[in-house]
Amino acid sequence: MCLILPAHAWESMSFLSAHRFPLRHMRWIPERSKSSSPPRIPFSAKTGAARSNEMNEPVMIRQDRQTSTLIFSDGSASNEMRKAVNILEEKCLKHGSSLKGRIDSFRYLLHIVQKPAVLISEVSGEIWFPLISMNQPDCIWLRYDAVLDVKSSGDHQCEVLFFSGHRETLAIDPRVIRLQMKRCRQFLELLHQ
Helix, strand or coil: CCEEEEHHHHHCCCHHHHHCCCHHHEEEECCCCHHHCCCCCCECCCCCCECCCCCCCEEEEEECCCCEEEEECCCCEEEECCCHHHHHHHHHHHCCCCHHHHHHHHHHHHCCCCCCCEEEECCCCEEEEECCCCCCCCCEEEEHHHEEEEEECCCCCEEEEECCCCEEEECCCHHHHHHHHHHHHHHHHHHCC
16 A cells, blocks of 8 residues: 655655554655646535536526426526436436436435435536426426525515526525525535545
8 A cells, every 4th residue: 555645745744643654655746737737616615516617507497398498507598399307317328327326316315205306427516406396397407506595585486596696586485495405415415425
């Protein structure tokens, strides 16, 4: 077994005595220059999710009977001639899994059957959650890592504020969205244990 340390770790070797790790098992590696390091993904303290650097990503999917409208971070919209679950299935397949597998995993880890969230990518933390049953023709899906805040704006209505600054008013109780976001956060924590 060998411990490889970056250059800055060699400056402070006090942790070695606590771990009783002999120096012969260590190697020095030079630090990367700033230009060659991978891009950092901003971390949201509010939701505990990693946010993507890319602008104009879909943040919400409104579903009708057979079509869906993708709402992007800048507020623009795009109509798709397929259901939201088909869009999410394609996203899951692009990241090496199936929609059914992602749903089963969420249900298994959280012991929740209703309104399961769908983890698209473990790396980016992209999770989509439904506001009502996925089987309803007017189901709305929100992207967990794009939601900044949820505020009540009247009787069973709320305003969703996204990280991009875009706002959407939805005819749903804000507690539903907060509960779904809490479940997504718990799911990510369970995955990273």
